[in-house]
Amino acid sequence: MINIVWLVFLVSGICYGGWNGRIEFITQSAISAAEGAVALSFKLIGVMCLWLGILKIAEKAGIVNFFSWLIGPIIRCLFPTVPKNHPAIGAITMTVSANMLGLGNAVTPFGIKAMQELKKLNNDKDTASAGMCTLLALCTTGFTLVPATIIAIRSAAGSTNPAEIVGTTLIVSLLATMVALLVDRICQLLSKRPARRRPR
Amino acid sequence: MDLLGSLSVWIMPLLILLIPVIGFLRRVKVYEAFVEGASEGFQTAIRIMPFLVAMMVAVNVFRISGAMDLFINSFAPLLSFIGVPPELVPLAIMRPLSGTGALGLTTELLNTYGPDSMTGKIASTVLGSTDTTFYILTVYFGAVGIRNPRYSVIVGLVGDLVGFLSSIYICNYFFSW
Numbered sequence: 001m002i003n004i005v006w007l008v009f010l011v012s013g014i015c016y017g018g019w020n021g022r023i024e025f026i027t028q029s030a031i032s033a034a035e036g037a038v039a040l041s042f043k044l045i046g047v048m049c050l051w052l053g054i055l056k057i058a059e060k061a062g063i064v065n066f067f068s069w070l071i072g073p074i075i076r077c078l079f080p081t082v083p084k085n086h087p088a089i090g091a092i093t094m095t096v097s098a099n100m101l102g103l104g105n106a107v108t109p110f111g112i113k114a115m116q117e118l119k120k121l122n123n124d125k126d127t128a129s130a131g132m133c134t135l136l137a138l139c140t141t142g143f144t145l146v147p148a149t150i151i152a153i154r155s156a157a158g159s160t161n162p163a164e165i166v167g168t169t170l171i172v173s174l175l176a177t178m179v180a181l182l183v184d185r186i187c188q189l190l191s192k193r194p195a196r197r198r199p200r
Numbered sequence: 201m202d203l204l205g206s207l208s209v210w211i212m213p214l215l216i217l218l219i220p221v222i223g224f225l226r227r228v229k230v231y232e233a234f235v236e237g238a239s240e241g242f243q244t245a246i247r248i249m250p251f252l253v254a255m256m257v258a259v260n261v262f263r264i265s266g267a268m269d270l271f272i273n274s275f276a277p278l279l280s281f282i283g284v285p286p287e288l289v290p291l292a293i294m295r296p297l298s299g300t301g302a303l304g305l306t307t308e309l310l311n312t313y314g315p316d317s318m319t320g321k322i323a324s325t326v327l328g329s330t331d332t333t334f335y336i337l338t339v340y341f342g343a344v345g346i347r348n349p350r351y352s353v354i355v356g357l358v359g360d361l362v363g364f365l366s367s368i369y370i371c372n373y374f375f376s377w
Contacts (some may be wrong), residue, residue, distance in 0.1 A: 001349070001350065001351065001353050001354070002337075002348070002349050002353055005352040005353060006255070006258050009258035009259060009262040010257075010258050010261055010262075011376065012262065012265075012267045012271075013258070013261035013263075013264070013265040014261060014265065014266045015267075016265050016266060016267040016270060017261070017264070017265030017267070020265065020266050020352030022264070022265055022266060024261065025264050025265070026261055026264065026265055028255050028264075029260045029261055029263075029264035029265075030260065030261055032255070032260070033253075033257045033259070033261070034253045034257050034262035035258040036256060037249065037252040037253040037256040037257070038249060038252075038253065039245075040252060040256075041245050041246065041248050041249040041252055042245070042273070044245040044248065044339075045241055045242055045245040045246075046241075047241075048240075048242075048244055048245050049238035049239075049242065050238070050240055050241075050243050052231075052237040052240050052244075053234035053235065053236075053238035053241075054215070054216060054219050054220075054234065054237070054362040055237055056233045056234060056236050056237025056238075057219050057220055057223040057228060057230055057233045057234055057237070058219045058223070058239075059221060059233075060226075060228040060233050061219070061222050061223035061226045061228045062226060063219060063222060064203065068221060077300060080234065084288070084346075096299070101211055102211070103211065103215075106212070106215075108339060108340075109241070109244075110209075110342050111336075112244055112339070112340060112343040112344070115340050115341070115343060115344045115346075116336065116343070116344055118344075119344045119345075119346075125345065126346065126347045126348055127346065127347075127348040127350065128341060128346050128348065128349050128350050128352060131340070132344075132346065132352075133349075133350060133352045135340070135358065136336065136337060136341070136349070136352045137328035137352070137355045137356065137359065139311055139331065139336050139340065140330075140331050140333045140336045140337070140356035140359055140360070141329075141330060141331065141356075141359040141360075141363065142329075142330065142331035145209070147327075147329075148209075148211075148231050148326075148330030149328075150305070150306075150324045150327050150328040152308065152312065153303070153306065153307055153324075154315045154320075154324055155373075156307075157263065157307070157310035157314075157315040157320075158314075158315060159310075159315035159316055159320075160316055160343065161316065162315070164316075164320055164321070165324040165328060167284070167374070168321070168325045168329075168367070168370050168371050168374055168375075169324075169325050169328035169329045171326075171366075171370055172326075172329035172363055172366050172367050173329035173330070173363065173369055174323055174330060175362060175363075175366050175370075176330060176359045176360075176362045176363035177359070178367065179358065179359060179361070179362040180355055180356070180358060180359030183354070183355050183358045183359075184351075184355045187350075187351035187354065188351075191351060192351065199377075
């Protein structure tokens with residue numbers, strides 16, 4: 001799936017660019033995007049260190065456990081493959097909480113931490129497990145209570161009521177999250193069948 | 201409404217204040233714990249790099265070549281048929297591909313149509329309620345070396361589509377009276 005999407009981006013981009021007479025921009029943009037990706041990973045190092053450090057303190061102080069106790073039951077329903085009391089539950093809880101608080105760049109380190117915990121439960125090292133796909137579904141729809149960036153750009157554009165969209169954002173992201181989780185569960189059920197047949 | 205604004209400014213410093221203080225009160229060696237956690241940061245960020253290069257090069261080539269505009273133009277009639285205003289179509293395509301691109305488009309829409317216009321409100325809701333699917337997929341799976349994301353792409357894109365369409369319908373419903 002991802003192979004086809006990636007190839008379609010490249011093939012359609014280069015072919016259309018060539019036909020369009022924009023071929024010299026292609027080389028430029030490919031190189032500058034590669035450089036930009038490296039710069040972005042370097043930028044991530046600082047953010048990752050900061051929030052993983054804070055997360056470690058939260059773990060040792062029992063704050064993560066407190067959050068797991070608070071919304072853990074819901075998380076356990078969404079991730080039936082994760083055993084009870086596994087550290088993955090705590091990490092997923094922190095990711096969802098950070099997402100809800102609109103913490104922006106703190107969500108990524110927490111999410112990656114949760115992915116690492118889920119990977120420990122995964123037998124196949126290259127292929128995403130059902131739990132990983134569910135976590136990704138939760139994060140790509142990004143359920144947020146405080147959309148800070150949007151409030152900021154709205155007030156910069158001179159809005160009389162920058163926070164007016166908070167209500168609609170909440171409803172829409174709740175709806176999108178629920179649909180994504182539903183589709184995730186359907187895909188999970190559909191993809192299970194061939195895997196079961198194979199051992200025979 | 202000022203409360204929400206100041207909450208979004210205060211939340212990060214408050215967390216960086218409260219977590220170490222609570223840790224200290226619960227007898228955690230806060231400095232040592234922080235360094236222990238932070239030492240994983242470098243490795244993780246470096247592991248993401250090849251994934252990020254692959255995805256950003258492909259997306260950028262797709263955008264710069266004009267293939268994305270072609271894609272947008274061919275989708276516009278279909279989307280306007282189901283009630284999507286034509287000026288919002290580029291945002292729908294950009295949202296899952298590039299976070300900075302979508303932010304730029306939204307800022308442009310807010311400046312052109314006004315942040316308090318219906319278009320401005322819908323664009324703000326779209327930006328606030330969904331995330332950059334391809335970026336999240338690349339970074340989260342890249343960090344743990346997952347090369348085959350299976351059906352996640354579809355799930356993420358369906359989430360984006362639902363977010364986009366319901367933004368339009370829900371904003372039209374809420375802000376029209």
